[in-house]
Amino acid sequence: MSLPARVLIVDSSRESREILKTLLKRQGTATLEAANARRATELTEQERPDLIVYDEDCGHTPAADHTPVDAAARDLGLAAARSAIPIVVLGTTKRRISPIPTGQMVAKPYHYGLLIHRIEELLGNVRSQPRLSE
Amino acid sequence: MASLFVIRGRDQGKRFQLEEPVHTVGRTQKSSVRLHDTEVSRAHAQLIRRGESYVLRDLGSSNGSFVNGQPARERELVSGDQLQFGRSLVLYTGFLEEPLENIDDKVNIVARTDNSDGSRIVASVSPSEGSDWLLTDVSSSSSPWLARARSNLQIMYRTALAVSHTMDIDQLLARIMEMIFEWVDADRGCIMLKDAETDRLVPKVRRHRRGLRSDEKITISKTILDYVVEHNEGVLTSDARDDERWDPAQSIVKLGVREAICVPMQGRYHVVGVIYIDTSITPQRMLTSDGKADQFTEEHLRLMIAIAHQAALAVEDTSYYKAMVQAERLAAVGQTIASLSHHIKNILQGVRGGSYLIELGLGDYDNGNSNGDNSRPDQSNTDQSNADQSNAGEANADESDDSEAQDGQSEADPTEQPGARADKAVETIRKGWGIVERNQERISSLVMDMLTFSKEREPEPVSSDWNDLATEVVELLQVRAKESGVELLLELDRAVPAFLFDPEAMHRAILNIVGNAIDACEECEAGRVTVRSHYSADEDVVRLVIEDNGPGIAPDDLDVIFNVFVSRKGGRGTGLGLPVSRKILEEHGGQILVESQPGKGSQFTLELPINMQPGDDPQPPVGGQTLTPP
Numbered sequence: 030m031s032l033p034a035r036v037l038i039v040d041s042s043r044e045s046r047e048i049l050k051t052l053l054k055r056q057g058t059a060t061l062e063a064a065n066a067r068r069a070t071e072l073t074e075q076e077r078p079d080l081i082v083y084d085e086d087c088g089h090t091p092a093a094d095h096t097p098v099d100a101a102a103r104d105l106g107l108a109a110a111r112s113a114i115p116i117v118v119l120g121t122t123k124r125r126i127s128p129i130p131t132g133q134m135v136a137k138p139y140h141y142g143l144l145i146h147r148i149e150e151l152l153g154n155v156r157s158q159p160r161l162s163e
Numbered sequence: 164m165a166s167l168f169v170i171r172g173r174d175q176g177k178r179f180q181l182e183e184p185v186h187t188v189g190r191t192q193k194s195s196v197r198l199h200d201t202e203v204s205r206a207h208a209q210l211i212r213r214g215e216s217y218v219l220r221d222l223g224s225s226n227g228s229f230v231n232g233q234p235a236r237e238r239e240l241v242s243g244d245q246l247q248f249g250r251s252l253v254l255y256t257g258f259l260e261e262p263l264e265n266i267d268d269k270v271n272i273v274a275r276t277d278n279s280d281g282s283r284i285v286a287s288v289s290p291s292e293g294s295d296w297l298l299t300d301v302s303s304s305s306s307p308w309l310a311r312a313r314s315n316l317q318i319m320y321r322t323a324l325a326v327s328h329t330m331d332i333d334q335l336l337a338r339i340m341e342m343i344f345e346w347v348d349a350d351r352g353c354i355m356l357k358d359a360e361t362d363r364l365v366p367k368v369r370r371h372r373r374g375l376r377s378d379e380k381i382t383i384s385k386t387i388l389d390y391v392v393e394h395n396e397g398v399l400t401s402d403a404r405d406d407e408r409w410d411p412a413q414s415i416v417k418l419g420v421r422e423a424i425c426v427p428m429q430g431r432y433h434v435v436g437v438i439y440i441d442t443s444i445t446p447q448r449m450l451t452s453d454g455k456a457d458q459f460t461e462e463h464l465r466l467m468i469a470i471a472h473q474a475a476l477a478v479e480d481t482s483y484y485k486a487m488v489q490a491e492r493l494a495a496v497g498q499t500i501a502s503l504s505h506h507i508k509n510i511l512q513g514v515r516g517g518s519y520l521i522e523l524g525l526g527d528y529d530n531g532n533s534n535g536d537n538s539r540p541d542q543s544n545t546d547q548s549n550a551d552q553s554n555a556g557e558a559n560a561d562e563s564d565d566s567e568a569q570d571g572q573s574e575a576d577p578t579e580q581p582g583a584r585a586d587k588a589v590e591t592i593r594k595g596w597g598i599v600e601r602n603q604e605r606i607s608s609l610v611m612d613m614l615t616f617s618k619e620r621e622p623e624p625v626s627s628d629w630n631d632l633a634t635e636v637v638e639l640l641q642v643r644a645k646e647s648g649v650e651l652l653l654e655l656d657r658a659v660p661a662f663l664f665d666p667e668a669m670h671r672a673i674l675n676i677v678g679n680a681i682d683a684c685e686e687c688e689a690g691r692v693t694v695r696s697h698y699s700a701d702e703d704v705v706r707l708v709i710e711d712n713g714p715g716i717a718p719d720d721l722d723v724i725f726n727v728f729v730s731r732k733g734g735r736g737t738g739l740g741l742p743v744s745r746k747i748l749e750e751h752g753g754q755i756l757v758e759s760q761p762g763k764g765s766q767f768t769l770e771l772p773i774n775m776q777p778g779d780d781p782q783p784p785v786g787g788q789t790l791t792p793p
Binding site: 042043044045047048049051052055064065086137138139140141142 | 508509511512513515516517519520523591594598601646647685686
């Protein structure tokens, strides 16, 4: 039997993390949490989660200047790519301006049932393939 | 940095920063300057950086590229150029020019004249005298040539004055027409401006010679207007029949125009309109005068062109300014809507999350009860209405899950006691409900902030207790603080007197600031927010100091935190809380002071002067000062 999957939730809102954590827990998925991209990058490198869910509101000021070129988020995207960890980006509508263009884009407002389904699907893919780094 | 600013078209108000060596203008996503304009080609033009400027190169677009109204294949751009692609008009702003050369050391100002420079002052004229000279009656001049030259100079001077003193186009044109009539002996005159949308000439100002019937329509030959606009040339027609250029339409002849001057109003970019004056010489007038009085000369024509040019520049400035204001306004509206929808979207997301938890909890509850009903008849929750559900054989959706969950057990673990399972379901529902309620609170808070921000309202001061208000807000936020793992402390200065303020408005302000402090500490190890009231008798000022040990505010951000729609709270901030709070304090004659040390925390001080009024003395009112009930 494989180890339970671990999902890293990156969201500046404690409440949003709480919701996702509760939902994932119901599926028997363990979670890690980070409130910002910088911390998330550290956790990604230390803990190697199976999947990252990143809320785009984490780094930049919304609508202040439409240039969410967030270095921390970019680093997180790169760290995830290095370890071949899939990343789901919440809130993005445009891949072109996202700091994490490699992510799976989920536009807000999303339905939680569908989001969980998507996460499970991705986890299924991950679990069936051995990690590249191993 | 160089930029393009869209001043007309669907993207009006959008600004594109030019920083790459090559930018593509087009209507597809690939273009770095993307215009939502069906008349723009997919790859319409390129902007190529060449040194300190950009060069526009048309990429064979079907509708062409235009710079200041002229078709352009390849053209180096200068600041202020207007580029047209399809229906979109874009303003180019170049790089900042090199700082001006310091010429201080190249011009010597010496205290006294030395021998080599024998200059002396021979005459002096003050600026006002100089201008007066232009305005004095020309007939007093010595020579007729000078008199005429002065007369011409005078009208140019007055035109310049007229165009520099007004932003209202109609008023400006009326003044120019008036001046023309003072200067030249015309019967009728008219200024027409090109309509921006239809490109047709629309009359703006008309004028008649005094004594002439003013209700008479001015009929202007289209032939002349077309010629002037098309060729961008001023014309003087003295006898139309002799001039073959007018032959095809013959309209001048029919109208009986003898002399007319029609000049284009050529601005910096386009012909914005025309000025037309005419005079008809009837046989009677020929007899009464020497036949010369009404004649227009080429000098008149030249001067008219100069006047029209000045007027055109002013018209362009004004309409350009209006377009800019309009574009900026649209951009601001767009940003406002973007900010608000972003925030509302996040609230909606919270509501969805909460509702989903409730839905799951209800499902668990049903399943838990139906399972439990069969296996454990002695469960405590027998009073549930659906306890008699009999679908016991149906597997719980979660039963297939192993109990291997590392981070706590799955909510509907089949090995659990059914009672405990129902409890868990209720717990899930409660959690969901809490989230829904919090987001409901957020919506109402957003609406209140928006109202406070948009309304010009006078505070409604009533004698209130500052400490009570602080206590009320702190108690209200205690739950939120606890959820965020933040300690919320209150220290009251009992010396604070009751005084006049609007408690409802002030409640909002304090709520916003204390709420911010709690949010700031949310991710801290041992977050702590202290709310302290304080009364300074010397200054007669009441304060509320809100101190947190959060991450603090970056020095750069300190300048902008009070700006609308600036938030450093990610998805949770509306960017309204601080501006609204400041507005409330300022309406009370107070202010908000901020001190912050990055990494250590921030301190917000709400400061309110006590403008004590008779009868609002902090001491209990004595004798007759109490209000007698009716």
